[in-house]
Amino acid sequence: xxxxxxxxxxxxxxxxxxxxxxxxxxxxxxxxxxxxxxxxxxxxxxxxxxxxxxxxxxxxxxxxxxxxxxxxxxxxxxxxxxxxxxxxxxxxxxxxxxxxxxxxxxxxxxxxxxxxxxxxxxxxxxxxxxxxxxxxxxxxxxxxxxxxxxxxxxxxxxxxxxxxxxxxxxxxxxxxxxxxxxxxxxxxxxxxxxxxxxxxxxxxxxxxxxxxxxxxxxxxxxxxxxxxxxxxxxxxxxxxxxxxxxxxxxxxxxxxxxxxxxxxxxxxxxxxxxxxxxxxxxxxxxxxxxxxxxxxxxxxxxxxxxxxxxxxxxxxxxxxxxxxxxxxxxxxxxxxxxxxxxxxxxxxxxxxxxxxxxxxxxxxxxxxxxxxxxxxxxxxxxxxxxxxxxxxxxxxxxxxxxxxxxxxxxxxx
Numbered sequence: 280x281x282x283x284x285x286x287x288x289x290x291x292x293x294x295x296x297x298x299x300x301x302x303x304x305x306x307x308x309x310x311x312x313x314x315x316x317x318x319x320x321x322x323x324x325x326x327x328x329x330x331x332x333x334x335x336x337x338x339x340x341x342x343x344x345x346x347x348x349x350x351x352x353x354x355x356x357x358x359x360x361x362x363x364x365x366x367x368x369x370x371x372x373x374x375x376x377x378x379x380x381x382x383x384x385x386x387x388x389x390x391x392x393x394x395x396x397x398x399x400x401x402x403x404x405x406x407x408x409x410x411x412x413x414x415x416x417x418x419x420x421x422x423x424x425x426x427x428x429x430x431x432x433x434x435x436x437x438x439x440x441x442x443x444x445x446x447x448x449x450x451x452x453x454x455x456x457x458x459x460x461x462x463x464x465x466x467x468x469x470x471x472x473x474x475x476x477x478x479x480x481x482x483x484x485x486x487x488x489x490x491x492x493x494x495x496x497x498x499x500x501x502x503x504x505x506x507x508x509x510x511x512x513x514x515x516x517x518x519x520x521x522x523x524x525x526x527x528x529x530x531x532x533x534x535x536x537x538x539x540x541x542x543x544x545x546x547x548x549x550x551x552x553x554x555x556x557x558x559x560x561x562x563x564x565x566x567x568x569x570x571x572x573x574x575x576x577x578x579x580x581x582x583x584x585x586x587x588x589x590x591x592x593x594x595x596x597x598x599x600x601x602x603x604x605x606x607x608x609x610x611x612x613x614x615x616x617x618x619x620x621x622x623x624x625x626x627x628x629x630x631x632x633x634x635x636x637x638x639x640x641x642x643x644x645x646x647x648x649x650x651x652x653x654x655x656x657x658x659x660x661x662x663x664x665x666x667x668x669x670x671x672x673x674x675x676x677x678x679x680x681x682x683x684x685x686x687x688x689x690x691x692x
Contacts (some may be wrong), residue, residue, distance in 0.1 A: 291444040294451030295319030298662025298679035305687030307411035318421030336397030355667030459664035474537035481626035482519030506665035570603030649689035659686040
């Protein structure tokens with residue numbers, strides 16, 4: 280009696296973003312006979328890849344030590360340590376290079392394709408997916424998932440049609456309306472508190488008026504009430520403050536700032552890391568060595584002139600005052616505004632280049648050796664569907680590549 284040939288494994292990936300797409304490719308690389316379908320409810324695959332880094336795509340970060348890498352994740356750092364030993368930035372770089380995509384490293388560690396175009400990454404993924412004959416279905420949302428008696432996943436599409444699959448990977452983003460969370464909940468998982476991450480601060484303050492576009496390469500921003508502090512570049516905008524220092528602070532304080540309805544006080548050290556005593560010492564030295572110079576024209580710190588003028592005005596020092604005429608009260612007031620300018624935050628704006636949400640599937644319910652659910656066999660998760668998010672700089676994409684790689688490879692085995 281002839282045996283019937285075994286039907287190829289069918290794998291469904293819900294979500295055609297970075298994590299989902301790379302999970303599908305990884306599954307295809309792990310199992311050449313598997314039939315893989317990617318479902319994306321929007322018209323376009325890899326939409327966030329397209330806009331990342333101002334259209335250049337911040338693929339990853341040049342941080343190659345897993346123990347150091349995990350410190351860039353406000354949520355998920357402990358869970359990601361093992362996965363980063365399996366697939367880290369160096370692995371992603373080599374994978375891309377093997378497909379003709381070379382990356383470059385910028386001074387702050389961010390890595391981009393040498394073409395400075397996100398389309399390079401998108402084309403690479405699309406071409407790889409075509410080579411593996413992955414079934415790509417855009418404009419195809421998933422309404423529900425059910426477990427059949429034969430322990431398969433019955434997906435009901437938004438069209439009303441249904442299909443059954445042997446393995447399921449959920450990787451469809453992390454916003455409050457993300458289908459990934461509704462589907463995960465329907466399969467028994469719990470979702471941790473959701474809140475926006477990586478956002479800019481709304482601030483109305485005369486010290487910032489008229490200065491949009493002005494930036495500083497290194498400042499320190501803190502929120503004393505939340506016991507948070509971050510350093511890095513800052514950018515003054517029409518609505519307040521942005522830049523890596525602000526985005527990092529927003530990531531670490533995502534849930535607490537949400538609880539405060541985005542109304543809180545921050546302190547900015549415009550000198551970077553100088554202490555008040557060091558600023559006073561520098562100003563005192565200027566009194567001694569440059570006494571005839573006016574405070575409005577001679578700046579002993581790396582602070583842009585237009586901002587410096589605002590700071591001395593806020594310290595109630597006439598700009599034509601010579602350094603030799605500065606009183607101790609002047610020194611104290613100027614030092615205070617240089618290292619501890621206080622601003623009231625009254626709201627937020629999302630960072631359009633790297634929209635990230637903290638919260639997602641509870642990490643205690645996931646086996647991070649395979650990204651498989653502990654509650655439902657053959658169900659895997661990747662990317663922002665999980666309660667994982669990183670600071671700005673390519674770390675969120677790296678988490679997507681890593682979790683997608685492991686989930687896809689494990690699902691196909």
